[in-house]
Amino acid sequence: MTARYRVFSVRVAAVTSLTPHFVRVTLTGDALAEFSSVGLDQRIKIVLPIPGHGFTDLPDGEDWYGAWRALPDAIRNPLRTYTVRSFRPDARELDIDFVAHGDTGPASRWVSACRVGDELRIVGPAVPSSPAELPTGAAEFDPGAADRILLAGDETAAPAICAILEALDVATVGHVFIEVPTDADRLPVSAPAGVEVRWIARNGASHGVRMTDHVHAWASTVAAGPACGDGADLQDVDVDEQVLWDIPDAEASRPVYAWIAGEAGCVKELRRHLVRGVGLDREQVAFMGYWRHGKAEN
Numbered sequence: 001m002t003a004r005y006r007v008f009s010v011r012v013a014a015v016t017s018l019t020p021h022f023v024r025v026t027l028t029g030d031a032l033a034e035f036s037s038v039g040l041d042q043r044i045k046i047v048l049p050i051p052g053h054g055f056t057d058l059p060d061g062e063d064w065y066g067a068w069r070a071l072p073d074a075i076r077n078p079l080r081t082y083t084v085r086s087f088r089p090d091a092r093e094l095d096i097d098f099v100a101h102g103d104t105g106p107a108s109r110w111v112s113a114c115r116v117g118d119e120l121r122i123v124g125p126a127v128p129s130s131p132a133e134l135p136t137g138a139a140e141f142d143p144g145a146a147d148r149i150l151l152a153g154d155e156t157a158a159p160a161i162c163a164i165l166e167a168l169d170v171a172t173v174g175h176v177f178i179e180v181p182t183d184a185d186r187l188p189v190s191a192p193a194g195v196e197v198r199w200i201a202r203n204g205a206s207h208g209v210r211m212t213d214h215v216h217a218w219a220s221t222v223a224a225g226p227a228c229g230d231g232a233d234l235q236d237v238d239v240d241e242q243v244l245w246d247i248p249d250a251e252a253s254r255p256v257y258a259w260i261a262g263e264a265g266c267v268k269e270l271r272r273h274l275v276r277g278v279g280l281d282r283e284q285v286a287f288m289g290y291w292r293h294g295k296a297e298n
């Protein structure tokens, strides 16, 4: 059984500058009547237009991905991964919070120039057409019955963390560390009373260092507890060659659940520290490399 993924035609309904480094783009279109949202850290692909060519050769239909891969480079639209920050099915509106990181990549370039009315395509799950199809897709956050949680990430993970926070049960207990470029990039978000949310401004420090310090301090509070194993079998991931995506088994029972996403080199170091150093059981932690310094997504 699989969820049905398809290409949705949308256009920009609003562009809102949230902070110096976050831009919210609201997308709309009749096609979104068929979009299936599970919330949390649900990811989608955005398809960027090719200058002067738009979406002319973008395939549609069931095997759109195979057909897209087979296209020559010059006419294959770039795909990039983003989080559904919120979806309002009645209004057929979907928000994406983009990190504006300059003009080094097609997505960041597009968001710095996009205007109301511009066309975009997204790829995501469609509402199931029969009970045999999975109604959900592409969200990883799954704490099960964990007594306490950790959410940690850089600015690219902030949209996912905010969406997760807003969906948490009011009785949830835990810690959240979100590293953003500057003090002015903190975003308003609501969270259960038992969840402490810390926005950590880099303010010129190296990427990930300050978040790492906070996660290490948190880890010292769980070390040698019931969430720990020996970590001896951990294989490192070469984040310049492979995507770091290490997700625990959905069925595992967990005293602690951690969800960590951001720059892959930083996530790799945290994985090494938490699993091999502290001995945190891998069944307690989702490690996700959202992007890699110096590497385009594909």
Ligand SMILES: Cc1cc2nc3c(=O)[nH]c(=O)nc-3n(C[C@H](O)[C@H](O)[C@H](O)COP(=O)(O)OP(=O)(O)OC[C@H]3O[C@@H](n4cnc5c(N)ncnc54)[C@H](O)[C@@H]3O)c2cc1C
Residues within 6 Å of the ligand: 043, 080, 081, 082, 083, 084, 096, 097, 098, 099, 100, 101, 104, 105, 106, 107, 108, 109, 155, 156, 157, 159, 160, 289, 290, 291, 292, 293, 294, 295, 296, 297, 298
């Ligand atoms: C599941 C998932 C969810 C994501 N959700 C979001 C989201 O909601 N919002 C969001 O902004 N990003 C999100 N990202 C990250 C986003 O996909 C990457 O940042 C992506 O590389 C941006 O594409 P681009 O075309 O701008 O740059 P690319 O063409 O991919 O890269 C070009 C250059 O820019 C660098 N680069 C890429 N991203 C950044 C960055 N953030 N800061 C500094 N340099 C960068 C690369 O290292 C490379 O050198 C998500 C990623 C994943 C896997």
